[in-house]
Amino acid sequence: MSETDPDPLARERAHLAASRTALRAMREDVEALDIRDVTANWVNAVVLERQIDDRIKALADLAHTPLFFGRLDYLERAQEGQRFYIGRRHVHDAHGDPMVIDWRAPVSQPFYRASKKDPRDVRLRRRFGYTGGDLTAYEDEHLTDPAEEERTSMLLQAEIERPRVGPMRDIVATIQPEQDEIVRSGLGGTVCVQGGPGTGKTAVGLHRVAYLLYAHRERLARTGTLVIGPNESFLRYIEQVLPALGELEVRQATVEDLVAARVEVRGTDEAAAAVVKGDARMAEVLRRAVRSHVTLPTEPVVVVRGSRRWRVPAYELEEIVRELRARDMRYGAARDALPQRIAHAVLVRMEAAGEAPDDRVQDAVARNAAVKAAVKAIWPPVDPARLVLRLLSDADFLAEHSEGLLTDDERKTILWTKPARSVRSVKWSAADAVLVDEAADLVARTQSLGHVVLDEAQDLSPMQYRAVGRRCSTGSATVLGDLAQGTTPWATRSWAEALRHLGKGDAAVEELTAGFRVPRDVIAYASRLLPHIAPGLAEVRSVRENPGSLEVREVPEPDRNREVPEPDRNAAVVAACVASLEREGSIGLIAADARVPELAAALTGAALTYLAPGEETSADTRLTLVPASLAKGLEYDYVVLDEPAAVVDGEPDERTGLRRLYVALTRAVSGLKVVHAAPLPGQLAAPA
Structure with missing residues (x-):
């Protein structure tokens, strides 16, 4: 297509039609796959069938969603003078040549970043206007032409101001340079975005997930991604953004959903009680309460094997217990290690007596009734919900483990006036569920995801931040919020404090101040x-x-x-x-x-x-x-x-x-x- 083309709009429409045909062919190729030709294992067949179904869904051509929204024409010396159409997903023809480039690909980046001051070897940037699914207009920017002044794109402005009916939509055609920098930041680091109303922080966070899934798909397929919102209404509002970008595997949840697996929330707290329960000091109260179950041994362990009796004295058992406690392991992991450590002490005695025990003998000793009884007495199992139940209903137990942390008034605020008789009868509040989740993590490590997006983060309590942080302890996060919109009694005062509770104190904090939505x-x-x-x-x-x-x-x-x-x-x-x-x-x-x-x-x-x-x-x-x-x-x-x-x-x-x-x-x-x-x-x- 030349710059003097007598009917450029018709040619662009023809490229759109050809691209839709190519996308349909890509979908038909996937639909035609016969899994019987590639696997005889039924388990692999089920997995492959699901992957094929997901691929078919991702290749759906949404009639009212533009397949491409921009075009880049490079200078002859760059990209061999090529022309690229930028869209929501990659489309190629029967020969494998690209007809539409995914907006997340490196070659697409200049569409968002190039300017008259820094054209990035782009000669022409073309934006397209659509009515429904029909291409109806285009607008060109000649980035290397000194005679053309830099101006605001009317099509870009029209797209930003397009009426909002229905759920939230993607902003892939209107991403601004400062937003694009956040979207394309690496997977390894956590980013916190402070943004006032209309700055697009939520959309930036969702597009960042889509970008990371494109750039690190294999890794995130193993570790998982999660979007956390403030309530179900909000999640329903944003739920179509990622599918519109071809990403179908991102789970969405509220903080309450994350901790609901531990206990059922049926009650509510007064604001004062919720503030204390959400305070970060409660993490130390719970840690003390969990560790209080460990009792130093006063009796030896005697293991009988055949005609021999092997005795591990109390002082040696105490050394083992103290060493495990000093390592600050998860309570459950240390409890699992204790019988093996006792068994090892027995094997040392066996070897000193001339025997040659192997790993099977050590495992057998660890399962010995005397060892199991000692472990139960020294390091008993802890049920997280029962622990929190006792803390909130037993004044003496709470006082013992909150000494120097909570005041008498704060203890009275969170103690139940009518203690429940069992875990099942408790009307747990949302703040209680977070405490149970914290206790559960003290017993056994919570599984970490690869990346978590936390939206409207300013309304979370310190304990809720900790609950989210556990879900990305070995991964990264995108934290989105506005300190001015904090409406809970425990609303975030500063992002530095919030990120510390999240376990991401070294996160970069970016601020979006340009508004594109609110007049x-x-x-x-x-x-x-x-x-x-x-x-x-x-x-x-x-x-x-x-x-x-x-x-x-x-x-x-x-x-x-x-x-x-x-x-x-x-x-x-x-x-x-x-x-x-x-x-x-x-x-x-x-x-x-x-x-x-x-x-x-x-x-x-x-x-x-x-x-x-x-x-x-x-x-x-x-x-x-x-x-x-x-x-x-x-x-x-x-x-x-x-x-x-x-x-x-x-x-x-x-x-x-x-x-x-x-x-x-x-x-x-x-x-x-x-x-x-x-x-x-x-x-x-x-x-x-």
């Missing part, structure tokens, strides 16, 4: 709260103008003396939703949790159908009623925010309430309507 007027209005909720944190610099995107409407309190009463605030909120629905895109009505039932009745009375968070997959219903406690991480084209003062008052303290309000104010992509009857929080007043 400038909206983020500026919300940022009035920053000095009160996160002093010193950089304000997001939005690239989106959107004049008129912010509307703050005060609804007068009804005057009972008027013949025609003024409309109440519920009617005003419904009217704002109706007006927003006249525009294209998704609508989120965000309100304090206590106001949701009343607003739900008002919407129903007005014959407006609505969804709950996480259900945003209906093409017919674009309005979602969102409790403020579930708004974090979600986004809507237009947001109607009901009663900011009620959002603040719904939290246990003002600072947490203002942070919750900051979250609610920054969920809008195109426009925000604030409706209130009560006075606005004073912190929202315009700066002098």
Whole structure:
């Protein structure tokens, strides 16, 4: 294709059609594979069949998802003057020649990083515009032409501002240079991303997983990957991003899901109790409690084999026990080592007596009844749930192992007033489950994954960070969050502290400050709260103008003396939703949790159908009623925010309430309507 091509759009459409045909042929080739030709082992056949099914799914051609979104034309001296189409996955023709290059491939990197100042041997960068699945426009940047000024891509801007309906989508066509640096950082190091609303930190984290799976697929296939989100609604919102990029094997979970295998969570804690249980000091309390089960021996062990009796004196057993304790091994691993150490002491005596025992004899001695009885007395088994049950119900046991760590008031705060009689009868809270998980790791090491993405991390307690850190102790992590959006009583104060609890104190901390989602007027209005909720944190610099995107409407309190009463605030909120629905895109009505039932009745009375968070997959219903406690991480084209003062008052303290309000104010992509009857929080007043 030459630069003077009379119909370049037609030729690009032809390449798209040919690429779709090639992708279909790749899929058909996989579907035609007969596993009987390559394996006679049924186990291998099952594994291979699953791999083939996954490959077929990964090669699916999504009709409304562009197969490629960009093109790079290199200078003649570079890449032999080649031209590459950049897309979501690799596509090749019948000869194996690439028709579309995976966005994660090294040759694709200049699509995101090249500029007029640093063209990276790229002569031309072309972006494509789509309507549905149809290629409808293109836009060129001549990076080496000094006569052409650097400008903002209109297609790029249009893609960023495209209406959000349904679950979160990928940003692969719009990744910015500072985001790309994080996405392509190596597997070996942990990265922490501090990003304000609209900076794309969640999308960056998900695309980083996709990149790492591309660059280190074999390793991560063995060790596994995991995405951790704050709640199920959030996970449902993001669940389609990785499959759209061809990655189907990444597990998604909440922290509660990770620890749920230990005990069933059926109860809740008061905030004060949850804060103490989530404190990092509880890790040492648990360590002391676990190790307290070890008792120094006072009696010898006598092993009878045939006509001989072999005696290991108490002082030697004590030396063995002290040595194992000094090594700070997992409790269960040390317990498994103890019978072998005792057996070794017996074998030393056998050899001194002229015998020649081998490993089979040592194993037999380790299984001897006398040795097993000694191990049970010295190093008894510990059940993690029973241990936590005792700590939280036995005041003396808790006091003994929290001496110098917890105050008397803190002990009283976490002690159960009505202790349960058994592990099964306990109504465990989420914080209790994390304590059980910690205790379980003290007994037996938790399996580590290759890479973990932790989103909305600012809301985790130190003990929750430890629970996540155990799952990537030998791997790496991508930590995503915004200190200004911490809305739990134990919210993170600094990333250095959080990363220390995670076990990744040497992680690099990157800050994203360019906003691509929230309009400038909206983020500026919300940022009035920053000095009160996160002093010193950089304000997001939005690239989106959107004049008129912010509307703050005060609804007068009804005057009972008027013949025609003024409309109440519920009617005003419904009217704002109706007006927003006249525009294209998704609508989120965000309100304090206590106001949701009343607003739900008002919407129903007005014959407006609505969804709950996480259900945003209906093409017919674009309005979602969102409790403020579930708004974090979600986004809507237009947001109607009901009663900011009620959002603040719904939290246990003002600072947490203002942070919750900051979250609610920054969920809008195109426009925000604030409706209130009560006075606005004073912190929202315009700066002098």
